[in-house]
Amino acid sequence: MANVLVVAEFADGKVKKTTHSAVTFARTAAAALGGSYSILVLGSSAGMAVDELAKLGAAKVLVAEDASLGNYLAETYAPTVAEVAKDYAVVVAAASGFGKDLLPRVAGALAAGYAADITEVLSSGGTLQYKRPMFAGNAFGICVIDSAVQVVTVRQSAFAPAEPTGAVSPSEKVGIAPSGKAAGRVEWVKYEQVKNERPELAEAKVVVAGGRALKEQFYELLDPLADALGAAIGASRAACDNGYCAPDLQVGQTGKVVAPGLYFAIGISGAIQHLAGMKSSKVIVSVNKDGDAPIFQISDYGLVGDLFKVVPELTEKLRAIKAG
Amino acid sequence: MKILVALKRVADPDNANKVKIPADGSKVDTAGLEWKPNPFDDYALETALRLTEDGKSNKVRKGEVVVVSFGPKEVETTLRSALATGADRAIRVECTDEQLDGFLVARALAKLVETEKPDVVMLGKQAVDGDSNQVGQILAELLDWPQAAFAATLREESAGLLVGREVDGGVLEIRVSFPAVVTVDLRIVAPRSVYSTATDAAFKYNDGVRFAPLPAIMQARKKPLDTKSLAELTTEKPRIRYVRYEAPPARKAGTKVVDVDALLDKLKNEAKAL
Numbered sequence: 001m002a003n004v005l006v007v008a009e010f011a012d013g014k015v016k017k018t019t020h021s022a023v024t025f026a027r028t029a030a031a032a033l034g035g036s037y038s039i040l041v042l043g044s045s046a047g048m049a050v051d052e053l054a055k056l057g058a059a060k061v062l063v064a065e066d067a068s069l070g071n072y073l074a075e076t077y078a079p080t081v082a083e084v085a086k087d088y089a090v091v092v093a094a095a096s097g098f099g100k101d102l103l104p105r106v107a108g109a110l111a112a113g114y115a116a117d118i119t120e121v122l123s124s125g126g127t128l129q130y131k132r133p134m135f136a137g138n139a140f141g142i143c144v145i146d147s148a149v150q151v152v153t154v155r156q157s158a159f160a161p162a163e164p165t166g167a168v169s170p171s172e173k174v175g176i177a178p179s180g181k182a183a184g185r186v187e188w189v190k191y192e193q194v195k196n197e198r199p200e201l202a203e204a205k206v207v208v209a210g211g212r213a214l215k216e217q218f219y220e221l222l223d224p225l226a227d228a229l230g231a232a233i234g235a236s237r238a239a240c241d242n243g244y245c246a247p248d249l250q251v252g253q254t255g256k257v258v259a260p261g262l263y264f265a266i267g268i269s270g271a272i273q274h275l276a277g278m279k280s281s282k283v284i285v286s287v288n289k290d291g292d293a294p295i296f297q298i299s300d301y302g303l304v305g306d307l308f309k310v311v312p313e314l315t316e317k318l319r320a321i322k323a324g
Numbered sequence: 325m326k327i328l329v330a331l332k333r334v335a336d337p338d339n340a341n342k343v344k345i346p347a348d349g350s351k352v353d354t355a356g357l358e359w360k361p362n363p364f365d366d367y368a369l370e371t372a373l374r375l376t377e378d379g380k381s382n383k384v385r386k387g388e389v390v391v392v393s394f395g396p397k398e399v400e401t402t403l404r405s406a407l408a409t410g411a412d413r414a415i416r417v418e419c420t421d422e423q424l425d426g427f428l429v430a431r432a433l434a435k436l437v438e439t440e441k442p443d444v445v446m447l448g449k450q451a452v453d454g455d456s457n458q459v460g461q462i463l464a465e466l467l468d469w470p471q472a473a474f475a476a477t478l479r480e481e482s483a484g485l486l487v488g489r490e491v492d493g494g495v496l497e498i499r500v501s502f503p504a505v506v507t508v509d510l511r512i513v514a515p516r517s518v519y520s521t522a523t524d525a526a527f528k529y530n531d532g533v534r535f536a537p538l539p540a541i542m543q544a545r546k547k548p549l550d551t552k553s554l555a556e557l558t559t560e561k562p563r564i565r566y567v568r569y570e571a572p573p574a575r576k577a578g579t580k581v582v583d584v585d586a587l588l589d590k591l592k593n594e595a596k597a598l
Contacts, residue, residue, distance in 0.1 A: 073498070074461065075470055097491040101473050104426070104458040108465030113427060113563025116456040129567060134455050135340045139352045140570045147563045185504070186470035189486070189497040196493070237510065247476065247490055247511055253452060254364075254510065262597045272340050273452075279575055283597045285587065291580075300578035301590050313584045321588070321598065 002033035005088040006058070007081055007106075008041040009098045010049045011072065015041075017203055018094035020161035023056050025092055025121060025154045027162065032123035033089060038062055040084055040174070042077050044070040050171045057165035066176045071188040072098065074105045076179055082109035083177035085149050090128065095153035096202075103153050113145035117257075119158035136253040136276035156202050157259035157280060194246045201249065204232030206262045209251055209278070212238035213267030213289070213307060218245045221311045222266065228318040234258065234278075236268045252277035267307045270295030287311070325387035325480070325502075325520075327372040328442040329411065330433060331365045332393065333402045334453040349568035354453075361402055364448025367508045370533040371518055372446045373410045375480055378522035379529070386522055388412050390440060394419055394429060400549060408536035408544035419554040425562035426454075430462035432557035437467060443502040444485070449474050449509050460507035470500040476511040480520045 004026040009016040019039070026037035036059035041049045046065040053061045064080050085091040085106060093099035095117040107114035120131040122142065130152055131142050145151075201207065208231045210222050218239060226233050234256065235249040251258055253276035263281035268274060270286075270293055278284070279298050286299040287310050296302040303310060335343065335354035344353040369391065376387030391406040392415040393399045403414040417432060437445060450457035464471035476495065477488035484501035490509050500506075511517060515528040536544070581587045592598045 074464075074473070078465060097474070100457050101461065101471075101491075104461035105465045105471065107427070107458070108430065108462035111427075111560075111563075113425070114456070114458050114462070115564060116458060124567075131570075132455075133572070135335070135343050135352060135453055136337065136455070137572055138340045138343050139345055140572060141352070141566045142568050142570065143564050143566045145563055146561070146565060180468040182464065182468050182470045185484075185501040187499040189499055191491075191494060191496045193494040241510065241514075248493060250510075253455065254450060262591070262595075272338065275341075279572075283591070283595045284578075285591070296580070297577045298575045300595065301587055302578065302580045303582075303584070303587050304580060305583075310584060314587070317584060317588055318598075321592075 002089040003035040003059070004030045004033070004037040005085050005091045006037060006039045007091065007093040007099070007102070008039050008049060008053055009094065009096060010041050010043050010046060013045065013048055015049050015052050016096070017161055017200065018096045018099070018156050020056070021156045021159040022092050022094045022154055023162035024159040027057070029090055029092070029121050029128055032121070032128060033126070035089065040064065040081065042069050042080060054169040054171060055164035056162055056169070057167060058169045061169050061171040062174045063171055064174050064176060068176065068179070073183070073186055073188055074102050075183040075186050077102055078105040078109055079177040079179050080174070081106045084174055085110060088149060090150045090152065092152050092154060094156050096156065099153040103151050107151040110147070110149045110151065112147040112149045112151045114151045115143055115145060116153050117155050118152050119155050133276070136272050137279065138272070155257055157257055194248055198226060199230070199232045201232045201234055201251070201256050202258055204258070204260050206231035207234050207251070207258050207260045207281070208264045208266065209234035209236065209268060210239055210245065210266045211236040211268035212242060212244070214239065214244060216244060217308070221308070225264070225311055225315045225318070228315050228322060236271070236274050265295050265299070266311060268295055269293045270298070325376055325444065326440070326442045327375060327387065327389050327444045327446050328437065328440055329365070329369050329372045329389060329391045329406070330393070330445070330447045330459070331369065331391050331402055331406055332362045332451045333359045333395065333399055334362045334451055336360045337363065337452045340452070345569050345571045349570060352569050359398070359401070361405070362448055362451045364450060364452070364508060366533050367510070367513050368446045368448045369406055369409060369411065370513050371478065371508050373534070374518040374529060375478065375520045378520065379524060379527040386520070390415065390442065392417065392433070392436060394424060394432070394554070395421060403549060404544050405536065407547040407549070408541040409534060413547065414549040416549065416551050417554055417557060418551055423554060423562070425564040426456050426458040426462060427563045428558060428560055430459050430466055431560050432554060433459070433463050434466040435557040445505045447505070447507045449507040460505050464505035467505070469503055469505050471505045472498060472500050473507045474509045475506050476509045477517045478506070478512070478519070482521070
């Protein structure tokens with residue numbers, strides 16, 4: 001059976017938007033294989049996700065609901081995902097913190113090949129080919145997977161979220177596969193969420209990102225600008241490492257990858273690993289006091305100047321535009 | 325505590341924009357780029373060293389760190405430098421880079437674990453050439469061990485580790501008991517990220533990784549370095565096959581604007597982004 005299995009990301013009673021990007025991948029892949037796609041959701045209250053997932057055009061929504069799946073841990077989720085995945089040609093999740101933790105473990109359980117963070121799926125003679133960034137986005141590799149089940153994660157910014165189809169998929173319960181010894185040797189202790197009222201970084205239409213140059217004034221300067229634009233806030237690695245902002249704001253090769261309509265790089269010089277996380281943005285604006293900063297080479301609009309003056313002025317004028 | 329650290333050398337990541345793709349798309353050409361240790365693997369080594377000392381003195385060791393790398397003879401440079409930095413012993417698995425994928429490396433490491441019997445296998449969360457972020461998680465499954473992927477903080481406890489993992493939206497704390505697989509994220513080398521049971525709670529490390537002092541580089545030549553063949557560890561075939569490579573779409577530099585008004589005018593009227 002050449003069908004595709006999407007592993008939904010479901011946390012705190014909500015289906016994460018990352019799931020919709022994985023569904024978009026599944027639609028293309030299933031069409032190329034001449035098969036269908038189903039969605040698997042796991043959790044202690046996974047049933048809550050069914051209504052929303054059933055709108056996404058899947059052949060089936062599979063529900064693994066069990067008290068043992070309360071807080072996500074790869075060790076407890078992977079056995080059930082692997083068991084269900086045995087009947088599928090491809091298993092996919094988004095390359096989020098969830099997908100990148102879980103799917104390689106699933107691949108291990110299936111002795112399957114794993115292609116990470118893919119940006120495009122192609123088909124050649126009925127075989128799927130996966131395009132994925134390497135070397136901080138300075139090369140793309142097109143690969144095939146030689147195993148009975150193929151395991152992939154998809155880059156969220158490269159697959160637009162799937163829209164509801166208007167139909168309602170049937171749902172069915174699936175059993176929980178027995179966990180290995182590993183599950184008994186890991187304990188979920190606590191989750192400290194960073195307070196964030198802004199749009200999700202990976203999903204925002206506008207991103208305002210700051211670098212080391214902002215120093216302790218990171219939020220003081222960027223919060224009002226982001227408010228004026230309705231933007232998410234991102235950061236360079238240097239800003240995160242220096243503790244000027246929360247680490248989960250990091251945009252780059254090893255942080256979040258974003259591709260918004262408009263990206264502001266404020267006081268960011270443009271290290272290779274940062275560019276890897278944002279250079280697919282539609283319009284890039286950079287503000288930097290160094291006119292030779294590498295960021296200008298990939299920016300649509302560059303403004304050489306003192307960000308401590310430019311940012312407040314920009315914020316004020318954007319507010320005025322918004323106020324009409 | 326015994327820790328097995330997996331190390332990979334990569335083409336200089338600070339010059340990754342200089343890699344070339346030949347017209348036939350047959351490879352990613354890294355000629356002219358220096359080999360460097362994968363930064364995340366350097367952090368894994370630093371983490372392992374911190375967990376096997378008391379903080380005050382790196383001469384008082386309370387454990388063993390074994391480093392392993394896969395590749396041709398030249399990867400011994402990477403291993404020797406890890407020995408100079410403080411690792412006790414090294415293993416090179418003889419193979420070519422082309423023979424490997426993440427699955428195979430995880431298989432081979434799993435086999436190595438059978439004989440080495442470490443309490444922890446420590447890896448970087450990803451190699452910055454392939455950018456896959458997979459070996460630690462696959463290995464944990466093959467061993468049926470818990471995995472602490474993307475670790476930003478570690479506290480050694482009596483029979484395990486309390487791990488702060490950087491996940492979307494915050495930090496998730498988990499506790500794993502030995503033996504376990506840990507993959508490390510950037511912030512693991514911050515001054516207060518890693519504490520062994522012997523480390524004083526007030527102790528702060530220098531930020532980042534340590535460098536080998538000159539005498540240690542000499543002494544490292546005498547530390548044991550064993551070689552194994554890949555076939556001794558696994559006879560599996562790789563699961564991933566690259567059929568071709570492409571260069572990324574080029575992005576042209578745009579224009580410089582003189583002031584905020586000019587920028588807003590461009591964004592509004594030219595890019596239509598506001």
